[in-house]
Amino acid sequence: MKRIRKKAYIMGASQSYDADSSPGPSAAPSASLSNEDLLPLPLDILEEIFLRLPAHQVVHPCRSVCHQWKAVADSESLWRDRCRREGYHLRDPSKVPKDWRLFYFLCKKRRNLLKNPRAENQMNGWQILDNGGDEWKIDNVREPHPNEVIQKNFVTSYGMCRKSQLIDLEVEGYNKSFMDHFQPEIKVSDWYAPRFDCGCEYQICVELLNQKKRPIKKFAPETVYFEQWNDQKWNQMTYVFQNYGPGVRYIRFTHGGKDSQFWAGWYGIRVTDSSVEICPAADT
Structure with a gap:
């Protein structure tokens, strides 16, 4: 369990994917709301809700609400579908990611980290x-x-x-x-x-x-x-x-x-x- 929490922190709570990923005070669950107060939702509806939320909010704080939400937030199908909807496709369809959530975030962040690589801005950046x-x-x-x-x-x-x-x-x-x-x-x-x-x-x-x-x-x-x-x-x-x-x-x-x-x-x-x-x- 400690290892799972660490993984969730690294991928979500550390906020290395989106600059405005901090949910802020208004996004925190109410202290008076317990897990028993939450009505269980059908998994397909909950997954659709998560697909419409910003990815960092799914990982944290949604994942921490209850066991059901955590299971959906961790599901391979959720992140595979999110990749499909946002156009993150495998260049080689024969290869399957070991972790679709990691694949999603790496695709989302993927870009050339070098500045001015094509000499379009003289020698700037070098x-x-x-x-x-x-x-x-x-x-x-x-x-x-x-x-x-x-x-x-x-x-x-x-x-x-x-x-x-x-x-x-x-x-x-x-x-x-x-x-x-x-x-x-x-x-x-x-x-x-x-x-x-x-x-x-x-x-x-x-x-x-x-x-x-x-x-x-x-x-x-x-x-x-x-x-x-x-x-x-x-x-x-x-x-x-x-x-x-x-x-x-x-x-x-x-x-x-x-x-x-x-x-x-x-x-x-x-x-x-x-x-x-x-x-x-x-x-x-």
């Missing part, structure tokens, strides 16, 4: 670590991106160019208890492309950091090299952090590169549409 050669530049894509919405990219020069972002998970709505208890999957993606007429290199490093910003887990594949006279096609780098243990409080995303022929200008690797997402395990 910390420049290395600005070699003729420095970073924003340019239009040379080769159409698989996602036709993307029209701009960051371009490196003949000296090493690297940029980084630090994501504070608690600021983004993923509190300490949630991260430690559930350890949701963290999906990283980055798109990179060379110029056809110049060799270049690409690097990426993504770290999961603790409260002191020391690495717990790291994704740092070998440098990718492109020869001169390549097809300048877009490539995608992806990775999913799983079972990384407790203590993750920040994510540091770093990428970049340079051209390998030391040509003045911007002939190095191009990057765009980078992303870091907290994902449901059944939907990565």
